[in-house]
Amino acid sequence: MEIKSMHFKANASAKLADVVLQGNLKNAKGKFVTKRAEAIKDLDDFEGTRDAAVAIRNKVIDNLDLWLERFEQKALDTGAQVLWAKDGAEVCRLVTEIAKRHGVKKVTKSKSMLSEEAGLNQALEAAGIQPVETDLGEYILQVDNNEPPSHIIAPAVHKSLSDVADLFHKVHGTPRKTEIPALTREAREVLRGHFLSAEMGLSGGNFLVAETGSVALVTNEGNGRMVTTMPKVHVVITGIEKVIPTLEDLSTLMRILPRSATGQSISNYFSILTGVKRPEEHDGPEHLYFVLVDSGRADVVGGDFHAMLRCIRCGACMNHCPVYQTIGGHAYGWVYPGPMGSVLTPLYAGIENSIDLPHAATLCNQCGIVCPVKIPLPDLLRKLREKQTERGLRPLTERIGLRLWAWVAQRPTLYALGASLGARYLKWLAGESNRIRLLPTAPEWTLGRDFPAPQGKTFRELYAARRNATPRA
């Protein structure tokens, strides 16, 4: 997917001014938050389960090479084929080659964020193969001129019922429907034909199980089951970090993934798929391919952002993020929005292409608190800010300003003088109102709110005065 994260500020401003979007976001706000809070109550030991999940994910990513080799061997043993892709372009090439090998004209897809990363739909279309998104949200976006998703588990969360009603009326040429069940039924009927006629099904993978060489899929609609049951070829596209050790680990992770994502105690369907159709079986694919994708992940292993590889893509961080709730997912400009996206986009799509994202957070740590695998997202965002400074990627004025501040901060007398003058200047600037409406050195800070004026003396002056008044015994 084309990265537009460098335009974050302009995009975010546009989203804030978009009255329709603001209405839709306001309507969506908090629904997932409430459901999650309710759903974690029926686990006696949610914290213990989180700790267990952290341990499972760490076990694998701390020895990722070994676990990948183990998974590959088990998958091959089941009759699957395992391919490796360095980047999105290689994903597109491999999937197109598989499709051509099996004479595929149509591919039904269940949700795969990696396919968004790679821009796979465009590549398939260019090769004369029709990709059909079958997750309802993804389908809505595909028929709306391939609009990108705005949320990793609720891709069309930015759209209202009336948006979808207009869209289906236009695209399907049917009478405009105003009830959500009727619209869902309409999509079901359109997509049923595709499920039965596609020669290839494509899915992501929530987890890869090293014990059995299986892929595990967490779904609600049944489209994941359709695309992995009906066509003769099934291709799994998944990141190299998705391996977990055992089926028991799968059960532990399933206690926290749906709860953190949609607030369900378990998703409607949870499918563990192992190998190809067996002799005498009525259904199932004859060919199963795993495409294990790097796209920046391998270089994260062992570095400052290693913990990010624990992510299980639940979306809780964005659901709870005040910035995401206010601007929606599109402003972030790439596949992954919200706090996890603000870490992943710089890592996978280039730190220089997403300068604003690590700053698109209040560092309130709501994301860190709800993350089921305890990724310290605010720390990682701060670390990215550090990297930007180290690489000289911040604006010149900011760099000069910080260098100047550092120089002064190392000279206590000068610092005290500067702080004292500054405090008095700001007090003068505020005048009688005690509020500063426009801060001349940082006008953006006062765009949305006034800056409270200092009360005249610096902390050091007050401290010195108090010490003099109450000498230590």
Next chain:
Amino acid sequence: MSSREDILGRVRAGLQRNGANAAAGREAMAAALANRVQGPKPAMDSSPKALLERFRVKSEQQSTTVDIVAQESDAPAAIARYLTAMNLPKSAVAQPSLAALDWSGAGLSVEPRGARDADLVGITGCFCAVAETGTLMMCSSPETPAAVSLLPETHIAIVRAARILPYMEDAWNLARQELGALPRAVNFISGPSRTGDIEQTIVLGAHGPYRVHLVIVEE
């Protein structure tokens, strides 16, 4: 260099892989695979009666309907009653594993085979069930094709009470004992298919069944 070698090479470099830590890593991996550590699980009364009750309550919370009969031979009549009450067709596809039940005696026209698009009612058994979440565990095989619980608008499953286990972990152990390796598809099913993709409003019946009805056999 192949992409595989390139990717694994960079992962190894990131982990500062060497002979010593590779041996330790292999040991840790073998231990994880052998020990199969279980995480914390919600406490549960695991008496047969309590398991049945929890399974029923959790299933109903997932919008599944539940009927309880004394023995398996009562199931066809119970299914016929449900179809009549719901004004649903009396013809159905059933997994071949259920071919021996007396369907015609209950006034039903049941074909034991794999599912087709036109099938409106699908009848299945299940490998076992999980009380924790009100979940069916379906294992695919020639006798139990996966699509019978997927394509029809109505899915009816016969569940033997003795096969209701407390946790998913117990289901894995049962599969290891009875099946050895995993079947091609294990599908855990918890209620009718659903979507919340339009305004986060839950609608039953997305691409799979609109309704799931369980007939629990007590014997």
